[in-house]
Amino acid sequence: MTQPLISVENLSIKFHTDEGLITAVDKISFDIAPGEVLGLVGESGSGKSVTAKALMQLNSSNTVYTDDSRITLQTDDGTIDILELKKAKELNLIRGGAISMIFQEPMASFAPAITVGKQMVEQLMLHSSMTKKEAREHAIDMLDRVGISDAARRFDQHAFEFSGGMRQRAMIAMALSTKPKLLIADEPTTALDVTIQAQVIDLMKDLVEEFGMAILFITHDLGVIAQTADRVAVMYLGELVETGSVRQVIREPAHPYTQGLLNALPKLEKLDEPLTPVPGDIPSPLERPSGCVFHTRCSQFIEGTCDASIPSVTALADGHAAACFVVDQAVRGKTEVPA
């Protein structure tokens, strides 16, 4: 096994709020290998964005990472313990350097008053030894590579002069220009038309091949995951409930929540079947259910078990695992020799 590029262990994220300390992410662990695309899915509020932001320490100042939380990044200069970084200078080396992030709303990535090109050049000069002239050439080349025609002229324009699809491309160009080892893409296509979305997905795939970088791809669209990810992690109320290869998770979802998400998806080849939502609403992080956090909405809930204790992770097949009592009992039933 190759050494993971980034390794997240026991990550817990809490926030100080008016209503007290709330738990947004609870002891999650996952790795991303170099060049791997990990898809992170889950309902709104499940903790996808705060997890992603933790990888660059981008969460707001009311954030608490518990003491045993660890995020380690392998770089050419050795191992970096990201949550231990304190100085802005050290953090800025990671942000936009080894790790880049693209956001759902592209305007959030661009300063409104300066041109797209100037912003790209500033970032390049911060993270490389390029001269201004080299940085300019490289930035124009990147804009060109993401399919922005007339890149030299576009370089001198502001983001608001771009169309939605072009902004998304420019943001990707900027995020990739420093050749990051890890790209975090937080819902990069949710706001886009299917046509532009298809173009952006193609573009990202090409770039993975060309630059060999890893991607943490966050979305609630399982179709987009099926088209882009190597592995998938499913999150619910701050916990990882299932992980596996994209084929395992999409074809043989084990956790009832993953099954629910797949069932809720409108499918063009099944127009006669009614849409079946996961019943109920995601609980507030202030009222985390006891036992398995999903038990309040689970169709396979076992009374006295699921509401009483926390399920541990059950390994199903190579790299496929789920945290669920029902799954665990099924696996045991298969392997235990009947008395």
Next chain:
Amino acid sequence: MSTPSHISIRNLSVHYGLGHKVLGERLVVKAIDDVSLDIPKGSFFGLVGESGSGKTTLGRAILKAAPITSGHVRYNDGEAEFDIANIGKAELKDYRKRAQLIFQDPYAALSPRMTVRDIIAEPLEVMGLTSSRDETDERVREIAAKCRLNLEHLRRFPHAFSGGQRQRISIARALVCQPKFIVADESVAALDVSIQADILNLLRTLQEDMDITFLFISHDLSVVAHTCDQVAVMYLGSIVETAPSRELFSTPRHPYTKALLSAIPSLDPDDRGRAQKLEGEIPSPANVPSGCRFHTRCPIAKDNCRVDAPAWRELAPEHMVACHYADETVAAAPL
């Protein structure tokens, strides 16, 4: 057509002047350009197309919230009739009760300082539809229950709710004055799949219970396929195809409809990159291409497409299309 039209649109144009001149000519954005369309009473009618194609503008023009440059929109719910382009002030007041909008963004649409009860009650109070607070409360409770909000919810403020619950609040608000026609503009776009399925089921149930006609605007074709009875496909201010939903998704005729369908990401991980992709972006509505407006991106465009605008013709019952070569596209596999 057997069902009477609830909304009947004839040669509708909505053009916006762009202040500045280019080569002596004032630039005009043709957001809606000569559109004719019938929305049958009691239907769940889908409107799809890329960003900038004019979907919102069409919805707003029907609701008298976008300026009608030329053409007609006629409204007839069986009890009242309106000629929207020429509607008078008094009539408009009545029309506002009958035709409502559900907003796209459940986060932005709700005032943070009002309780859910007050948010839902506001349209009743503004339009003076109830005579006492008790009556208002009664109406609010009734519609809230239909939208699965309980009494306790009504006392809270919107920030305490999840995205799905907020969307149910804005639906309750749109329905409280018992409208007959609703424009739902990207009402589920901001929601994740499980909440989305829940809201779509709710809308369909309400439509049947309350006998409402829906214009459902969305850029998500799988959602439209599951929810709508009929669908119109819009491109650059113009309708290029309409058909019963099943037929549109099984036998799309316009190359644009086909391209939209094939761009939907497949759920099969072994089926990557199969989609036939549409290149480039939608042109500016201030500079509409000559002939067929889709010819600049069309995979099957021929010389005459650059010159002649295709006629609007019926290829099968209720299946209309504007494409010179729509007959040939049938032979090719639908996806």
